[in-house]
Amino acid sequence: MNTRVREVKGRELKDENQEMSGSSMLIQALARENVDTIFGYPGGAILPTYDEIYRTGIRHILSRHEQGAIHAAEGYARVSGKPGVCVVTSGPGATNVVTGIADAMIDSLPLVVVTGQVATSVIGTDAFQEADILGITMPITKHNFQARTVEDLPRIIREAFHIATTGRPGPVVIDLPKDVSIASGMFHYDDEPNLPGYQPTYTPNKLQIRKLAEAVTKAKRPVILSGAGILHAGASPELLEFVEQQQIPVASTLLGLGGFPGTHELALGMAGMHGTYAANMALHEADLLINIGARFDDRVTGNLEHFAPQATVAHIDVDPAEIGKIIETHIPVVGDAKEALRLLNEVNPQPGESVRWRMKVDEWQQEFPLWYKEGSEYIKPQKLTELVYEKTNGEAIITTDVGQHQMWAAQYYKFDHPNAWVTSGGLGTMGFGFPAAIGAQFAEPDRQVVAILGDAGFQMTMQELSILQELNLPVKVLLVNNASLGMVRQWQQLFYEERYSNSLFPIQPDFVKMAEAYDIKGYKITDENEVAGVLEEAFNYNGPVVIDCRVHEEENVYPMIAPGQGHHQMEGVKP
Amino acid sequence: MRRTITATVNNTTGVMNRITGLFARRHFNIESITVGMTENPEVSRMTFVVNVSDQRGLDQVIKQLNKQVDVLKVRDITDEAIVARELAMIKVMTGSGQRGEISDLIAPFRATVIDVGRESVTIQVTGDTPKVEALIDLLRPYGIKEMARTGVTAFQRATKKSNDQTRYSIIN
Numbered sequence: 001m002n003t004r005v006r007e008v009k010g011r012e013l014k015d016e017n018q019e020m021s022g023s024s025m026l027i028q029a030l031a032r033e034n035v036d037t038i039f040g041y042p043g044g045a046i047l048p049t050y051d052e053i054y055r056t057g058i059r060h061i062l063s064r065h066e067q068g069a070i071h072a073a074e075g076y077a078r079v080s081g082k083p084g085v086c087v088v089t090s091g092p093g094a095t096n097v098v099t100g101i102a103d104a105m106i107d108s109l110p111l112v113v114v115t116g117q118v119a120t121s122v123i124g125t126d127a128f129q130e131a132d133i134l135g136i137t138m139p140i141t142k143h144n145f146q147a148r149t150v151e152d153l154p155r156i157i158r159e160a161f162h163i164a165t166t167g168r169p170g171p172v173v174i175d176l177p178k179d180v181s182i183a184s185g186m187f188h189y190d191d192e193p194n195l196p197g198y199q200p201t202y203t204p205n206k207l208q209i210r211k212l213a214e215a216v217t218k219a220k221r222p223v224i225l226s227g228a229g230i231l232h233a234g235a236s237p238e239l240l241e242f243v244e245q246q247q248i249p250v251a252s253t254l255l256g257l258g259g260f261p262g263t264h265e266l267a268l269g270m271a272g273m274h275g276t277y278a279a280n281m282a283l284h285e286a287d288l289l290i291n292i293g294a295r296f297d298d299r300v301t302g303n304l305e306h307f308a309p310q311a312t313v314a315h316i317d318v319d320p321a322e323i324g325k326i327i328e329t330h331i332p333v334v335g336d337a338k339e340a341l342r343l344l345n346e347v348n349p350q351p352g353e354s355v356r357w358r359m360k361v362d363e364w365q366q367e368f369p370l371w372y373k374e375g376s377e378y379i380k381p382q383k384l385t386e387l388v389y390e391k392t393n394g395e396a397i398i399t400t401d402v403g404q405h406q407m408w409a410a411q412y413y414k415f416d417h418p419n420a421w422v423t424s425g426g427l428g429t430m431g432f433g434f435p436a437a438i439g440a441q442f443a444e445p446d447r448q449v450v451a452i453l454g455d456a457g458f459q460m461t462m463q464e465l466s467i468l469q470e471l472n473l474p475v476k477v478l479l480v481n482n483a484s485l486g487m488v489r490q491w492q493q494l495f496y497e498e499r500y501s502n503s504l505f506p507i508q509p510d511f512v513k514m515a516e517a518y519d520i521k522g523y524k525i526t527d528e529n530e531v532a533g534v535l536e537e538a539f540n541y542n543g544p545v546v547i548d549c550r551v552h553e554e555e556n557v558y559p560m561i562a563p564g565q566g567h568h569q570m571e572g573v574k575p
Numbered sequence: 576m577r578r579t580i581t582a583t584v585n586n587t588t589g590v591m592n593r594i595t596g597l598f599a600r601r602h603f604n605i606e607s608i609t610v611g612m613t614e615n616p617e618v619s620r621m622t623f624v625v626n627v628s629d630q631r632g633l634d635q636v637i638k639q640l641n642k643q644v645d646v647l648k649v650r651d652i653t654d655e656a657i658v659a660r661e662l663a664m665i666k667v668m669t670g671s672g673q674r675g676e677i678s679d680l681i682a683p684f685r686a687t688v689i690d691v692g693r694e695s696v697t698i699q700v701t702g703d704t705p706k707v708e709a710l711i712d713l714l715r716p717y718g719i720k721e722m723a724r725t726g727v728t729a730f731q732r733a734t735k736k737s738n739d740q741t742r743y744s745i746i747n
């Protein structure tokens with residue numbers, strides 16, 4: 001692996017209880033929080049902090065657009081489980097990270113975002129590059145702060161990291177006015193933040209665990225819906241133990257993929273709009289639905305009127321507000337997924353009589369597997385994804401953008417391990433996948449990181465090719481190029497009588513030339529027979545690669561639950 | 576259903592913004608919000624009167640409030656023994672001939688006339704919502720020119736007797 005990625009210059013830890021500037025406090029605090037990488041972009045209001053970055057040598061990755069920096073921080077957080085740190089300037093710098101903050105909020109990613117701000121003396125006067133970032137980000141952060149005095153700064157930073165990383169993770173913004181970052185004050189970094197209004201519950205109520213255990217024993221048709229909460233809690237081993245003990249099939253949300261081994265015989269794959277028939281039917285027919293760390297997103301549930309009509313619903317979530325928000329819940333379990341499953345395994349309930357149910361589920365899996373038509377003159381994007389799976393032995397870190405390629409990746413890449421799957425689920429942010437891959441590579445320098453992207457989404461943040469070039473970062477960019485906004489085109493075909501309004505790109509840039517302009521290896525594939533060879537070459541090459549793979553332009557994602565339909569009304573379940 | 580919820584919150588800048596923003600973006604239906612200081616200068620107390628369709632809706636309001644870092648404690652006090660008060664100022668059209676009549680009318684409510692003009696009087700009333708509304712209904716025939724209500728602020732009673740069910744009518 002490239003040495004430049006590993007390079008972390010020595011950071012000097014200054015003693016506490018001494019006078020220092022606000023910006024120095026920030027860097028000292030980051031060191032104490034074990035932050036090894038900052039993703040960011042400088043500008044006027046944040047210059048004092050950048051001066052401190054220069055002087056201490058803390059690793060800073062310069063994106064070419066602030067959106068790239070924040071998505072990289074998200075990718076880093078998703079893969080490492082550590083908070084992603086993003087530093088930007090005031091005004092436009094800050095507003096450029098708004099999309100990423102909203103994305104991290106809805107997908108529960110721990111971020112600490114430091115935005116420069118104009119000096120306190122001019123806040124509120126529409127000063128140059130002033131934006132009310134506190135007001136703007138209030139609804140899309142777990143919490144936000146503005147440091148009004150330098151004395152407050154250490155406490156605020158400590159609280160920001162604490163809030164971002166505990167309970168249900170999420171993004172926290174620290175707005176740092178320029179004068180505060182210059183002013184000097186006493187630096188203390190207390191370990192225990194004092195936040196009486198913020199006390200996440202980790203240990204579930206024993207009574208609820210007992211109720212759930214009893215329900216498991218009684219159930220004849222149980223199913224688990226496994227969400228990203230499993231990943232955040234690091235609960236995969238406990239989930240596996242529980243499932244094997246109880247023999248309960250597992251459907252996963254898009255974001256939960258990898259929380260339970262994708263190749264396990266009890267794995268049903270993804271549930272929801274483009275989920276598998278077996279996963280959706282299991283949810284529909286179940287008499288016990290155990291949701292662990294998922295939030296019943298509408299893309300998962302389909303029409304709520306038809307959702308799990310016969311099921312007793314149990315819901316384990318560290319965020320009590322998720323329980324009962326969408327679905328009436330009979331067995332609420334507030335707490336950490338790992339702890340809840342550990343307690344359940346301790347109780348070790350007698351498994352229910354569900355042999356016939358498992359046979360039924362098996363039958364669905366055999367009868368209605370994912371399918372696509374092979375053997376046409378075009379490269380099939382599904383086949384492409386399968387080949388990526390094969391050539392990486394299912395062990396790569398995969399990031400995606402948003403659209404058809406994302407659904408195919410979710411369907412055909414069977415993640416056996418947690419934290420190898422990085423995708424924008426809740427917000428569905430185009431432009432996410434490529435910078436997220438950069439962040440993921442920093443989190444896991446020795447692993448193969450593959451960014452599977454649509455040709456359109458890539459063009460939203462492709463300026464970050466500069467980072468690959470500059471650091472020779474070995475991210476592999478695979479464009480599933482259908483010369484269209486594939487997912488939009490699919491909906492226009494199905495629901496707007498093929499009126500392809502603004503969704504086709506017959507004329508495209510030469511992506512190979514573009515890669516080469518950044519001194520990056522570029523490939524273009526148009527023939528299915530070339531795919532395996534090029535992938536192999538790319539994965540064996542220790543450096544960045546862009547592969548422009550021309551796929552069948554009219555391919556649609558199936559199966560599908562059309563808008564307004566229920567799980568039992570899937571379409572395109574067979575060829 | 577109409578519920579009365581109180582919350583103690585950190586008295587930080589923007590806290591009101593956080594709460595009202597939360598209500599707006601989650602489409603929670605609020606009738607009134609009051610906020611003010613408490614015996615502790617670092618803590619404010621808010622009282623909300625909300626309209627929710629069912630228990631799950633109510634749970635969401637409470638849980639979402641609780642999720643805010645600056646919210647210290649949330650309570651639905653509707654069914655508890657509480658004292659709830661609001662203040663209303665009502666400007667009523669009157670000729671000089673009707674003033675006596677109005678004075679008689681408002682006396683049982685222990686309302687007071689706080690301003691007198693040539694064609695109007697302004698009445699101040701304090702009490703729980705049914706009382707304030709009963710008075711407003713009585714004054715409506717005279718022509719209400721302007722009205723301002725503070726919204727309810729509420730407190731639990733020191734002694735736990737059941738909710739007071741006083742009703743006000745024309746014949747008090």
Ligand SMILES: Cc1ncc(C[n+]2csc(CCOP(=O)(O)OP(=O)(O)O)c2C)c(N)n1
Binds near residue numbers: 401454486
């Ligand atoms: C920022 C943003 N804008 C618009 C959309 C709506 N949208 C969803 S999928 C999609 C098409 C994506 O096209 P492409 O990146 O080529 O991927 P494909 O679906 O073709 O695989 C669009 C426009 C979005 N999700 N995000």
